[in-house]
Amino acid sequence: METGSPQNAGTTGTAGDGPAEPVWTGLPPGLLRMRRLLLVVWLGLLALALGLLLGLLVGPGWAAFALLPLALTAWGWVLLGRNWRSWRYAERADDLLISRGVLWREETVVPYGRMQLVEVTSGPVERHFGLASVQLHTAAAATDATIPGLDPAEAERLRDRLTELGEARSAGL
């Protein structure tokens, strides 16, 4: 099911007090493939349009500006890869951990008992690539716990498991 790279990497901090090291799960490569494809398509189109317009209207030398979006593509390619690798989640006995971000790192812990609603969403592009994202809502709007780019089957399994655990440990506000 998990086509990604389920790695048993250690935690970011020193979690000596935790009962057990969380088992991290990465995202499947589908999301990375989709994002890179979108990047290449859009920036490629931009480079083409820029090159043609500048080359025809101003002068052939100016067409070199089309290299700019291409450089951006290369940079974005690396960036997307790093960002994709940084996303991971762990289902622990009582809470869900989500860790993400390379430069701006963020780690979220949501106890199962606090979940009000678990949503599986999938836009048209995501559907085409066979991806779905799971979003968790608690009573606090600030809680932003989303896991993007999951395999639909895995997303549904996660949703069902979270709902089940949430019901078992449910509490009000």
Next chain:
Amino acid sequence: MTAPGVDDAVRAKEPATERRLHPVTPLRRAWAPVAVVIGWAMHDPGQAQQQMTRLTTTTLLVALAVLVPAASLYGFLTWWFTHFAVTETELRIRTGLLFRRTAHIRLERIQAVDVTQPLLARVAGVAKLKLDVVGTDKKDELSFLGEREARELRAELLARAAGFAPETAHEVGEAPVRELLRTPARDLAISVLLTGATWCSLAAALVVPPLLWLATHSVWTVLATGVPLLGAAGASSAGRFVGEYDWTVGESPDGLRIDHGLLDRTHETVPPGRVQTVRIVEPLLWRRRGWVRVELDVAGSSNSVLVPVAPRAVAESVVARVLPGVTVPPAEALSRPPGRAGRCLPVWWRGYGIAVTDTVFAARHGLLRRSLALVPHAKVQSVRLAQGPWKRLWRLADVHVDTGADKTVTARLRDAREAAELLRGQAERSRTGRRDARPDRWMAP
């Protein structure tokens, strides 16, 4: 109400008796068309004046002859089609003439009950009753009810929400109140005078219009800016005094009672276990007198003040009653960020501090105007750790604690290792903190 002695299954199917609001209500609703006319006149004063000169006595009389019956008919119909009923588990409000709307408000999810009496309503002897539930809107208030009826209904709603048997819920009556604190008018007046915002808004209201007059010589511009500025100045000084006059905090088995107001009286009841966060705010000018202001967050409630002004010791004792088993960590118990936090936020980093006790997560911020936020572990919805590149360089991180009242309490600029531990520990504490929390129905056996 349902008749006592009928067995549960039958009662569940039996429709609850529906009631109407107080017959004064149409008068209030009848104001709507008049308000529309006034609003239009205010919106476009020039044109309104032009139209006014064209009006003759006859047209005015005709307009009145149409407007008054139309307004009364509207008022009467909205009143006639508004019903409410208290069932075993919910309060139902049915409204709407053309577009029907039924609000079902679940009683065990009540976060607070407010009975408010605007000045005119006090004269007429009526009151508004509002239930704060997460996600309700302005429409879900009962205005108006008879004064006694409102109090009885509040007592009944709270008794039912508390889990008293339905047969007895009606007879339980008002729970006795024990007064915890009453703010003297003198202290309140001094505290308003010692607030910087009061003076800033007053100064702005006095300085800006003359300057504008010198610059533009246009009466409308001066009026358009001067009136709102004066209004703001009035609201922040006299308005605050009038609103917070005779502030009384009481304790009853129904929960916390907050009564206040000189002209408009407000009586708020917050059932036990509904308070999500408490903040103790200490403005700079109050520090010499040792006064603090206490604010609280209840999900879905608009009021956020618990104590407008009180000596610190008194305020802390009130906090201890509001959050049972909680002691406010003293200033010495708060641990400051490490010294290198100054690289991220010079000078102001000294204002930050956190403390974690076995019942609350406390975070302080502010150097001049200190504010200490307390979150009971049981109220934590999620915990987040955030770290930007500059903070990473200095091995610092922020820990955000989200609560159900859509307020986030943040421990800023902590050491990265400490923050990671805090994240794990807080998740653990927020989970276990639930175990000994009281149930939603706080009187249920």
